[in-house]
Amino acid sequence: MIINVFIVFYNFLWVAVYLLTFPYVLFKRRTLPDEWRERCGEYGFDFSGEDKSIWIHGASVGEITAASRLASKIQEKYPKRRIVISAMTHSGKERAIEIMDRLRNFVFLPFDFLPMVRKSLRSINPQVLILIETEIWPSLLFLAKRRGVKIILANARLSEKTFRRYKMVKSFSRLLFRQIDMILPKEEGEKSKFLELGVENSRLREVGSLKLDNSNPVPVSRDSLSLSEESFIVVAGSVRKGEEESIIKAFELLRKDVETAFLIIAPRHLNRVDNVENILMRRCLKFRHRTDRISTEESNILILDTIGELSNVYSIADVAFVGGTLLNYGGHNLLEPAFFSIPILIGPFAGNIKESAKELVKLKGAKIVKNEYEICSALSYLFNHPKKRDEMGRNAKQYTKTRKGTVNKYINILEELKVI
Numbered sequence: 001m002i003i004n005v006f007i008v009f010y011n012f013l014w015v016a017v018y019l020l021t022f023p024y025v026l027f028k029r030r031t032l033p034d035e036w037r038e039r040c041g042e043y044g045f046d047f048s049g050e051d052k053s054i055w056i057h058g059a060s061v062g063e064i065t066a067a068s069r070l071a072s073k074i075q076e077k078y079p080k081r082r083i084v085i086s087a088m089t090h091s092g093k094e095r096a097i098e099i100m101d102r103l104r105n106f107v108f109l110p111f112d113f114l115p116m117v118r119k120s121l122r123s124i125n126p127q128v129l130i131l132i133e134t135e136i137w138p139s140l141l142f143l144a145k146r147r148g149v150k151i152i153l154a155n156a157r158l159s160e161k162t163f164r165r166y167k168m169v170k171s172f173s174r175l176l177f178r179q180i181d182m183i184l185p186k187e188e189g190e191k192s193k194f195l196e197l198g199v200e201n202s203r204l205r206e207v208g209s210l211k212l213d214n215s216n217p218v219p220v221s222r223d224s225l226s227l228s229e230e231s232f233i234v235v236a237g238s239v240r241k242g243e244e245e246s247i248i249k250a251f252e253l254l255r256k257d258v259e260t261a262f263l264i265i266a267p268r269h270l271n272r273v274d275n276v277e278n279i280l281m282r283r284c285l286k287f288r289h290r291t292d293r294i295s296t297e298e299s300n301i302l303i304l305d306t307i308g309e310l311s312n313v314y315s316i317a318d319v320a321f322v323g324g325t326l327l328n329y330g331g332h333n334l335l336e337p338a339f340f341s342i343p344i345l346i347g348p349f350a351g352n353i354k355e356s357a358k359e360l361v362k363l364k365g366a367k368i369v370k371n372e373y374e375i376c377s378a379l380s381y382l383f384n385h386p387k388k389r390d391e392m393g394r395n396a397k398q399y400t401k402t403r404k405g406t407v408n409k410y411i412n413i414l415e416e417l418k419v420i
Contacts, residue, residue, distance in 0.1 A: 003175045007114070007142045014113040041110035041119030052127035053082045054420065055149075057109055060092035061308065062333070063132040066155050066210040068099045069407050070130075075103060077411065078420050084124050088135075091307060098308075112137040121147055128419035130154050132210075133186075134162060141179040150419045153183045154410065155210045157190045159330050160351045166197050174198035182413065186210070187355035205413065208406040209356070211335055219315035219340065225290070225302065231262040232318050232383050235342075237310045238268040238332035239323035243347075244276050246326055248283065248301075250375035255300070258383050264313060266304035268323060268332065273305045311336040318389065319382050321345040321375065324352075334360060338400050343392030345369050345378055356399075365396030 018025060029036045037043075047053055056071055058064040064087055071083055084105040087093040096106050107124075110116040117139045128150040129140075134157060144151055158166065166173040177183070177199050185191040186209040194204055222229055234254075236247045244267070251263040267276055273289075280287045280301060287301035290309070304313060311333075314320055320337035324330060325347030334356045337344050344366040350357035360366035369375045382389045414420045 003142065003179075006172060006175065007138060010138050011114050014111070018113075035108060038108040039111055039116070041116040041123070043107050043120070043123045045105065046123050047082065047125040048122050050125065051082065053084050053105075053124050054128055054130070055084045055086065055124050055126035056130045056132070057086040057135055058088075058092060058096075058132040059135055060087065060089040061095045063087075063135070063155075064092045064096045065099065067130070067132050068096075069213045070154070070210060070410055071100055071103060073407050073411060074414070074420055081420060084126070095308060109135075109137075109140075112139045114139050114143065117143050121149070128152065128414070128417070133157050134159070136176065138176060141176065145179045150182075150417055151180045152414075152417075153180050156183050156185045156194070157187075157352060158193050160328075163193050163197075170197060182417065184410070184413070189354045207409040207413070208403055209335075210406055210410070211333060212400060212403045213405070213407045217311035217315065217336060217339060220312050222316050225264075225313070225316070227262060227302075227316065228260075230260055232258055232260045233262050233264065233316055234319050234321065234379060235264045235266070235310075235314055235317035235337070236321040237266045237314065237323060237337070239265055239272075239276075239321075240268050240327060240329045241272060241275070243323055243326040244272070245279050246372040247321065247323075247375070248276075248279055248285070250372035250379070251301070252283065252285070253372065253376040254379050254383075257380055261379075261383075262300050262302070264302045264304055264317070266310045266313070266323075270305060270307065273303060276303055311339075314342055315340045317342045319343050319345065319379055321369075323347075325350050325357075326369075326371075331357065334366065335400055338365060338396035341390075341393035341397040343367075343382060343389050344396055345375060360396060360399055363395045363399055365392055365394075365399055367392075 056067050058067050075083060083103050085096045085100060085103055086107050086109045087096055088109050093106055110120040121143055126149050129144050130152045133155050183194055183199060183204050185206050188206050191204050191206045239247055254261045265276060267273055285301055286299040287303060288299045289303050289305045291305050314337040320342045322332055322334055322344060324332045328349040330352030331350040334344060334353055346357050346366050346368055348368055348370050367378055369378050
C-alpha cells in the first residue's frame with residue numbers, strides 16, 4: 001500500500017516537470033521525433049505476443065561497456081533468446097550499437113512515467129530486467145515487478161552521495177529495493193551499503209565487477225599518436241573538473257627534471273575539453289588534440305578529445321593517473337591501465353572503487369597521491385627507477401588476473417533464477 005502511494009506521488013511530480021518544461025518538450029518532439037518516441041516507450045518492434053525477452057539497461061558508455069560481455073555471453077550460450085539493450089544517453093546507445101551490433105535491438109530507456117513505462121514493458125515483454133550499477137527507476141521497478149519480471153541490479157554500487165540520500169529516506173529506500181529480486185554488488189564495500197539500507201542478505205551476492213571481464217582493450221602504438229619512443233608518457237585518464245589544473249601543474253613541475261615527459265590528458269566528459277585548453281593556454285603550454293589531423297612535434301601535451309579510446313591509450317603509458325580520485329568524485333576504472341601492466345597513481349577519494357584501490361595499493365600496483373606535489377614526486381621517482389615501475393606494473397596486472405570470471409558467475413545466477 002505504501003509503495004502505491006509513493007509511486008502515485010512520484011508520478012505527479014513527473015506531470016509537474018512536464019508542464020514546467022513544455023516548450024522544451026515540444027522542441028524536442030519536433031527536432032528528434034524518433035528519439036522522442038522511444039523516450040515515450042514506443043519502439044519499432046512489438047514482442048508482446050512472442051517469447052519473453054532479456055532486457056539489459058545501462059545509463060551510458062561505462063555501464064553499457066560493463067554489460068557487453070554479459071550480453072554477448074548470454075547470446076552465445078542461448079542463441080534463441082532475444083536480448084534488448086537500452087541506454088539513457090546518446091553516447092551509451094551508440095556504444096551499445098558499436099560493441100554489440102549482433103543483438104539488433106537497441107533503444108532509449110523510456111521516461112520513468114507510468115504510461116510510458118507500461119508501453120515499453122508491453123513491447124519488450126521481458127522475462128528478466130538487468131539494471132547495471134545504479135539505474136534504479138521507481139516506476140520501472142514498480143510495473144516490472146507487477147508483471148512478474150525478475151529484476152536484477154548488476155554490478156551494483158552506490159556513490160557516497162547517493163548512499164547518504166537513500167539513508168535520509170531509509171523507509172522508502174527499503175520499499176524501493178524490495179522490488180528487486182537480486183542485488184549483485186561489485187565489491188564487498190558496496191554490499192555493506194545495501195545491508196545498511198535494509199536489504200536482506202539473502203538477496204545480496206558479491207560476485208565481483210563486470211568491468212574486470214570487459215578489460216580487454218586493444219593496444220595502440222606510440223607512432224599512431226606521433227609520440228617518440230624516448231618519451232616518458234603520463235596518461236591522466238577520466239580527469240574531472242577541479243583536477244585538471246592539479247594534473248597540469250604536476251606535469252609542469254615534472255618537466256623541470258624530466259625533459260622527455262609527455263602528458264596525455266583525457267577529460268572524463270568532452271564538454272571539459274575547452275576548460276583544459278584554457279588552463280593550458282593560460283599557463284603558456286603547447287598542446288595538441290587527438291583529433292588534430294596535423295601533428296605539432298613541439299607540443300608535449302595531448303588532449304584526448306575522443307570517446308571510448310582511453311582504455312586503449314593506457315597501453316602506451318609509462319605511468320597512469322586515474323581521475324575522479326583527487327577530489328571527491330569517487331573514482332573511475334582502475335582495471336584499464338592495470339590490464340596493460342601500467343603502474344597507477346590514485347588520489348585519496350576512491351569511494352566508488354574502494355576495494356579495487358585498496359587491493360591494488362596493498363599489492364603495490366598502485367600508489368596514493370594527494371596533490372600535484374605528490375603526483376610530481378611519484379612520477380619523478382618512477383622515471384628514475386624503471387625496475388620499480390615494471391614491478392608495480394606486474395603487480396597491477398596480477399590483480400586483474402585473480403579477479404576474472406565474473407561473467408560466468410552471473411550466468412550461473414541467471415540460470416539459478418531460471419530466467420535464461
